[in-house]
Amino acid sequence: MDSCGTMVTVTQHCQSCKKNFKWRSQPFILGRYPAGNVILSLAVLMAGASISKVLLVFKHMGISVYESRTFFYHQSRFLFPTILKYWETYQASLLTKIKGMKDAVWSGDGRFDSMGHSAKFGAYTLLCSPVMKIVHFEFLQVIVIQKYWVFHFNSSMIFSEHTTFTKCIRFST
DSSP states (O other), X not given: OEEETTEEEEEEEOTTTOOEEEEESSOEETTTEEHHHXXXXXXXXXXXXXXXXXXXXXXXXXXXXXXXXXXXHHIIIIIHHHHHHHHHHXXXXXXXXXXXXXXXXXXXXXXXXXXXSXXXXXXXXXXXXXXXXXXXXXXXXXXXXXXXXXXXXXXXXXXXXXXXXXXXXXXXX
């Protein structure tokens, strides 16, 4: 018996015909990756759980599971590209629907926050009110160098919100 993450493989040897038979607990994805491993990675990502805590629970239960680097490999190789492709397709269909509307009302708001006192990171979200859906969002890292800290903070806030608002509006038109 052998395991590859969550997949178990049992090899059986027949004494009479001298052939080996293999049984696998799950199919492969793309002919190489055990399906249960990729599905577990998706479940952990969608739940927003910590992979290290999930793997620790499995270890305490004695369940065969992969290492955390496999989870991060699945994220970068399969999950993030698939989620991004789905979002872009959904977003394009949503924009087409909204552009066909007679009176579309847009609402937007930015949140610029960081640890400490000065805002260094921000997100601006654009919502279409009639359909009650978020249509676009922008992330921004503020890099403004000023002589005084207080001025730096205020100018960063104004600059950041204006910049991300402009990017969102350009995207939606």
